[in-house]
Amino acid sequence: MSIPVIDLADALAPGGARSAAVAAQVRAAGTASGFFYVRNHGVPAALAEAQYALARRFFELPLADKQAIDLHRSPSMRGYEAIGAQTLGAGARPDLKESFYCGLEYAPDHPYVRRGYHSYGSNQWPAALPEMAAQCAAYTAALLALAQRLMQLMALSLDLPEGYFDHTHGNPMVTLRLLRYPPHPRDADERTFGAGAHTDWGAITILAQDALGGLEVCMPGGAWVAAPPMEGSFVVNLGDMIPRWTNGRYHSNPHRVRNLHSHGAPRYSIPFFYSPDYEARVEPVPTCVLPGAAPRYEACTVGEHLRDMYRKTYGLGNAGAAMA
Numbered sequence: 366m367s368i369p370v371i372d373l374a375d376a377l378a379p380g381g382a383r384s385a386a387v388a389a390q391v392r393a394a395g396t397a398s399g400f401f402y403v404r405n406h407g408v409p410a411a412l413a414e415a416q417y418a419l420a421r422r423f424f425e426l427p428l429a430d431k432q433a434i435d436l437h438r439s440p441s442m443r444g445y446e447a448i449g450a451q452t453l454g455a456g457a458r459p460d461l462k463e464s465f466y467c468g469l470e471y472a473p474d475h476p477y478v479r480r481g482y483h484s485y486g487s488n489q490w491p492a493a494l495p496e497m498a499a500q501c502a503a504y505t506a507a508l509l510a511l512a513q514r515l516m517q518l519m520a521l522s523l524d525l526p527e528g529y530f531d532h533t534h535g536n537p538m539v540t541l542r543l544l545r546y547p548p549h550p551r552d553a554d555e556r557t558f559g560a561g562a563h564t565d566w567g568a569i570t571i572l573a574q575d576a577l578g579g580l581e582v583c584m585p586g587g588a589w590v591a592a593p594p595m596e597g598s599f600v601v602n603l604g605d606m607i608p609r610w611t612n613g614r615y616h617s618n619p620h621r622v623r624n625l626h627s628h629g630a631p632r633y634s635i636p637f638f639y640s641p642d643y644e645a646r647v648e649p650v651p652t653c654v655l656p657g658a659a660p661r662y663e664a665c666t667v668g669e670h671l672r673d674m675y676r677k678t679y680g681l682g683n684a685g686a687a688m689a
């Protein structure tokens with residue numbers, strides 16, 4: 366079993382001629398590993414290339430410039446995270462990657478910011494890269510449109526009207542992350558990863574990866590397979606919200622990264638994490654629950670789901686308090 370490639374040509378607009386065919390492919394991927402590639406996805410190649418170029422410029426800044434916008438200075442989890450700051454896999458060593466987080470700008474008087482919803486707020490930008498805010502905003506807008514179209518195709522794939530999830534599209538929780546992985550150390554043990562095995566927590570992740578490779582996906586039988594780069598494509602994977610929405614029919618599978626094949630070069634990747642409106646309800650859709658059967662998941666909101674995920678990872682300490 367491998368990771369399928371889905372061509373989105375003629376399926377990008379509602380009612381598109383190939384929408385039903387694409388929905389069938391989404392259903393096959395969702396019930397298998399929850400991973401698929403997309404091509405002809407509508408995001409201009411020049412926009413993605415500019416985003417890589419920006420990521421390189423950002424990570425090449427002096428450490429002090431990056432530390433000046435440390436994530437921990439931001440109430441909305443935006444900014445720089447140093448190498449080794451995150452440990453993803455159970456029993457793994459801290460991840461060998463550094464990153465930068467940004468997202469949609471929500472003004473201080475936005476109700477969700479006032480309510481202290483996790484990651485709603487404003488960005489931190491490095492003073493040395495004045496072009497960064499506009500480039501990230503343009504890339505985010507393009508990826509947000511793609512993510513919301515994928516939610517429509519997912520609705521179709523579940524035998525629902527394609528607009529079924531549209532009411533959850535307002536005030537989305539969106540995180541764009543720039544990642545740089547140093548070369549994997551030659552003497553690294555089996556507990557060392559660029560990113561340890563994990564599932565994503567949100568709804569849909571759209572990943573741009575450079576030409577070096579290193580991403581591996583856990584298939585339904587438990588085998589790890591490479592998800593090699595494919596020019597002009599993104600890797601899409603379903604996050605933990607989707608099993609909840611589909612009553613376990615679609616999967617959010619573990620994946621991990623090791624920068625093993627780059628001949629000493631750093632690997633860059635740019636995941637875009639999409640979650641719907643923080644207040645939207647997530648409950649098993651009617652087409653995924655047998656008549657008379659109890660759903661496997663309780664209804665919750667997007668915010669409650671994400672809070673559960675943080676608690677699972679960090680315990681009930683600070684993260685729980687910050688989300689309250």
Ligand SMILES: O=C(O)CCC(=O)C(=O)O
Pocket residue numbers: 542544560565572574579580620621622634635636
């Ligand atoms: O860098 C990659 O290829 C994957 C990153 C990833 O899985 C994540 O950030 O959640």
Ligand SMILES: [Fe+2]
Pocket residue numbers: 563564565570620
């Ligand atoms: Fe991930």
